[in-house]
Amino acid sequence: MLLSSIAVIAALVAIRTSTAQQQKPAEKDARKTEQKPDQKTEQKELITVQPAAAPTPPDKSQQPSTKILLPQGEVDEKNPVITNTDLITFNVTVTDIYGRFVSGLGKNAFNIFDDKSQQDITFFSDEDAPVSVGVLFDVSGSMSGEKVRRARDALAHFIQTSHDRDEYFLIGFNSRAQLLMDRTRDGNAVLDKLTFVQTKNNTALYDACYLGVERVQRGTHPKRALLLISDGQDNNSRYTFNELRRVLKESDVVLYAIGILGGSDVGSALGMEGQGILDELAGVSGGKAFYPRSGAEMDDIFEQIALELRHQYSIGYKPANFNSDGKWHKIKVTVHPPRGLPRLFVRSKEGYFAIANPK
Numbered sequence: 001m002l003l004s005s006i007a008v009i010a011a012l013v014a015i016r017t018s019t020a021q022q023q024k025p026a027e028k029d030a031r032k033t034e035q036k037p038d039q040k041t042e043q044k045e046l047i048t049v050q051p052a053a054a055p056t057p058p059d060k061s062q063q064p065s066t067k068i069l070l071p072q073g074e075v076d077e078k079n080p081v082i083t084n085t086d087l088i089t090f091n092v093t094v095t096d097i098y099g100r101f102v103s104g105l106g107k108n109a110f111n112i113f114d115d116k117s118q119q120d121i122t123f124f125s126d127e128d129a130p131v132s133v134g135v136l137f138d139v140s141g142s143m144s145g146e147k148v149r150r151a152r153d154a155l156a157h158f159i160q161t162s163h164d165r166d167e168y169f170l171i172g173f174n175s176r177a178q179l180l181m182d183r184t185r186d187g188n189a190v191l192d193k194l195t196f197v198q199t200k201n202n203t204a205l206y207d208a209c210y211l212g213v214e215r216v217q218r219g220t221h222p223k224r225a226l227l228l229i230s231d232g233q234d235n236n237s238r239y240t241f242n243e244l245r246r247v248l249k250e251s252d253v254v255l256y257a258i259g260i261l262g263g264s265d266v267g268s269a270l271g272m273e274g275q276g277i278l279d280e281l282a283g284v285s286g287g288k289a290f291y292p293r294s295g296a297e298m299d300d301i302f303e304q305i306a307l308e309l310r311h312q313y314s315i316g317y318k319p320a321n322f323n324s325d326g327k328w329h330k331i332k333v334t335v336h337p338p339r340g341l342p343r344l345f346v347r348s349k350e351g352y353f354a355i356a357n358p359k
Contacts, residue, residue, distance in 0.1 A: 086324075088114075089123060089316040090286065091223065091254060092333055092348045093308055101311040102344055105335065113332040114319045123316030130165035131309050132219025134212035134253075137194060138230035138260075140174040140203040147260045151229045152194045154258075154298040158227065159187035161306035169215045170194075173208035175201040175236050179215065202236035206244045209281065213253050225287070225309055228257040233274045241277065248285045249328075250353050256305045257282045257289040258298070286349035315348075324354050 092110070094102040107124040135155065139148070159168075170181035170190050180193055209228065216224040234241075248255060257278035278289040290305075292298035319329070330351040337344045 086318050086322040087123070087316055088319060088331070088352055089222075089252065089314065090331070090349050090352075091312040091314055092346060093286075093312050094335055095345050095347075097342055097345075101307060102337075102341075103311050105313070105338075109335050109338070110313070110315060111334045111336070112315065112317050113334075114317070115329050116332075117320065119317040119319060121315055121317050123314070125314040127314075128163065128310050129223050129314070130163045130167070130221050131223045131225055132167050132169070132216045132221045133162070133309075134169040134171060134216040134224075134226045135190060136171050136173065136208045136212050136226060136228045136230070137197075138174075138203060138205065138208075139172045139197050139199050141200050142203060142231050142233055143260065144199040147231070148194075148197065148199055150295050150298055151258070151260055152191065153295065154292075154302040155194070155227075155229070156191055157299045158302035158306045159190065161303045162187070163310060167220055169212070169219070171208050171212055171215070172197065173204050174199070176204050177208035177211045179211065182215070183219065203230070203234050204237045205230055205234035205277075206237035206239045206241060209244050209255070210239050210247060213247055213251050216253055217251060223309070223312075223314070224251075224253045226253055226255045226285075227305065228255060228278070228281075229260065230257070230278075231260050231274050234277070241280075245281065245284055248281060249349075249351070250355075251285075252349075253285060254349070255282045255285040255287040257287070258301060259289060259291040260298075261291060261293075284350055286347060288347065319354075322354065326353060326355055328353055 094105065096102055103126060105126070107121050110121065110124075112119045112121060137151070137155075143151075165185065166187075167183055167185050168181065168187060168190050169179070169183060170193055172178055172180045172194075181190060184190065205228075209226065212226045212228075216226065259275055259278050261274070275289070275291060282289040290301045292301050315333070328351055331349065333346050333348050335344050335346050
């Protein structure tokens with residue numbers, strides 16, 4: 001009996017010991033489980049530590065840009081031409097005796113005279129560069145019917161021949177000048193705008209030219225031109241002929257005029273007066289006036305103007321002893337053709353006003 005009691009007690013002790021041993025690993029595992037979230041939290045904090053802040057880059061908006069912004073957000077990577085007060089720049093057209101454009105001449109082929117004093121050329125380029133073109137289209141009553149249709153068709157030839165990066169400003173004028181399209185590279189949009197135009201009222205030609213000079217000087221490209229399409233008969237402008245003439249002499253904008261003369265205009269006093277006006281305005285700017293007599297001739301003239309703009313030489317110089325006195329200084333350009341070439345003809349603007357501040 002005694003032995004049986006001892007055996008029972010021993011069995012109970014063994015069971016308690018085994019139970020205690022089983023509870024210790026479980027408690028240990030539980031403690032490990034409780035510690036794991038803390039360990040994970042510590043590891044997460046180490047992983048997401050932010051690196052030291054990078055140095056703040058310089059504000060590019062405060063630095064002078066060397067890029068030219070184009071329409072539709074495009075960028076011209078070429079450096080813009082910077083015009084200083086004492087840097088005189090202008091475009092030169094060179095042709096042979098047959099009126100063909102001569103390209104490929106070097107800087108040494110040109111001589112520049114400022115008030116008869118020869119100058120050193122500091123800037124020279126014969127690059128086929130894009131142009132900011134102001135199209136001044138006469139929609140007055142005197143341009144009705146066939147004149148407008150012929151002029152629009154010829155303008156299409158000009159656009160097709162021009163540089164594909166040219167930009168256009170379209171100004172229509174009758175009793176007043178109005179900006180119809182502002183800075184676009186879509187030549188077809190310019191033509192579409194003129195498809196259903198109605199001709200009426202008087203002609204504010206001088207106002208249109210004045211507005212054209214003001215607009216193209218805001219253009220993207222340093223090279224600027226006006227294409228004036230009219231019969232040249234102004235009768236409703238606020239600006240006078242002399243005021244417009246001076247503005248053209250002061251600016252770097254070249255004016256090309258196309259006189260659309262009808263049968264009754266040719267040889268008449270009014271027609272001759274219109275031609276004289278266009279000749280003078282184009283001449284002082286370094287451009288030229290044309291008077292086509294047929295649709296085919298008009299097409300050829302518009303193409304010729306587009307080609308001229310693409311084959312011009314850009315020349316710049318700093319006059320010796322420059323004095324910003326506001327006086328008019330006459331420019332003369334001569335060219336010496338290479339051996340074997342016939343005589344060459346040069347056309348450029350006539351001079352400049354020595355002004356104190358750049359435009």
